[in-house]
Amino acid sequence: MNFTHHPSYNQSEYLKNSTQEKLLSSLEYVLYVCDDVLDKNIISEVVDFVSNAKKKRYSSGFLFYIIKEIGKAIENQSVHRIHQCFNLIPLLNITPATKVIVGNKENLPTGMFDFYSKINDDVYDFEYVDIEIENERLIQDSLNEAFKIIFDIDSELYREIIKIVDEFFIFRTHKRDSNIVYSGSDFNKLGTVFINEEICNGDNIYFLVDKIIHESAHQVLLSIMTLDEIVLNDDRERYPSPLRTGLRTMNGIYHAAFVLYRISCFFNKLVKSDPSDTKAIINLEQNVRQFKDCYGVISNKGVLTNAGKNIIDACNSEIEAILDGIY
Template identity: 30%
Template sequence: MINEQLKSISTIEINSKQEKIEYGKFINALKKQYAKVLEQSGCSVNEDLEYCPRISWIALKGWKSEYDNKSEHWWITNFLHEHALDNENEFNKNISLKYIETEEEEKVNINRANELLKIVWPEAYEQINRLVTNIYMVYDESNSNFYSTTAPYWFGGVFIKKDQEWNAINYLDTLLHESGHLSLMIKQSYVRMLNNLNDKAKSPLREDPRWLNGILHAAFALWRICEGLKRILEQPTLINSLEKKTALNLLKRYFMDLGEAIETLNNNGDFTEYGKVFFSQIIESYSKMKEEIKWLI
């Protein structure tokens, strides 16, 4: 987790020279902190290392300065267009998302999700509030299996499919999931984790084969969600019966998905020394959680 001295630094909003300087400080500090974790695990770190794969280069190479004068509407339209192109090019799927206004009930549920995280997992709450700068509701005109997304071409923006059946736990799931992608994008801007990141294999969250780098992202996101749901269920007085039922159902499903993602990466991933450290932490947490949630599920 990012240390205390970085709490006040803006990570995304880069609208002035001073903020751009602070953004640079934030990234450098995060890099040093991540390097320290790697070194403690026996990995050497090259201070000049700047590995930027396709999924994250645009997020952390000063791209935002080129678009500071663009309107929010432009960003939303551009994101949805790019997301549709990604799905068409990579998965041969047509997806059409339309931006809609966030209703009051959705705002209440999102705020409650945040407050629950603040109680049960304050580190995750703080990270989400640093990395997620905008939340937008969208309507899926194509009736696909989409439910949320984020991407480097609008780093910090999270788009969520409108669903009348959702409660605070569903939004908690989504915030942990998408902020996990943002967090890993930053890490991957400095260290390569997979030598064969573009190889494809079966993914627990997609129907079609997915890049191994995407499966690594899925494993990290799933671990975060499972950890958050476990912590919620360990304090049952915080939630009502519907929220508890939702949390239990999601935890059962996601924990199984996490196991599948780990197995796929174990069988197919060619990890770098940095990737081995990162992936081993996921496996260790998964094994520990397996014992901890026996009584929950």
């Protein structure tokens, strides 16, 4: 498939199907490898889970992480961890009623909240804690408002987001310093978008919209990177990035550029729908400027595959058109 930089439901469906197939194939493989150390009942339950998951085309960041952890446990010969991981699999809900999970132990299968609690990206890691149950309605209302704005301005982007993201996990953290994380994506939990409850309070709806588009764009690019490396630079190389203090990998800068392109295009459409929307204008100008900073680093130092070069150059062409006021 020739990957596109544009929001695309068809591309997201292709990527999601690829992830689902690999995910369940990996589960079948680790189940085979661990056959001798597992109870026959849990083997039977996992076999049934795989069968149902294939029928429902199920995927989840939870399952992705469990399988990753099983792989590490096999390597470390940790039988206890292998048992812990496999026992969680039958508890996963193959047909969830909603994509939004408010991070509280009552909303997850027993043991899953703590198992899933550490989040990592290429710079930060943190652990989440229980969200107060009484905050759930405000969180859901804020998300609904943000999703409606996205749908009204760019329905194809909305459809892509709903397809590529398995679950939006709303988290709470005790961290209250300059490094507070408002949202996140973790390659070890591919399919899950993490959003901090602090931005789901209705105070700044555009900030929430930004983070939904931001993290969903990461999910698209992470999924593409399971099929094409995109960035070939060694991760030991570090370069300045406009979205983070300190230096960052080229992979991280490429991700930042792709995300900034997506957000810029969205706010450009928002401004076109209402030229008097000063908040949208500020968001647009900031994201365009930061994209150009990232693109400059990528152009000078990036070692990319053909697909990686085509995607980022196409993004830049559209950003240039926005700057020229013709897109």
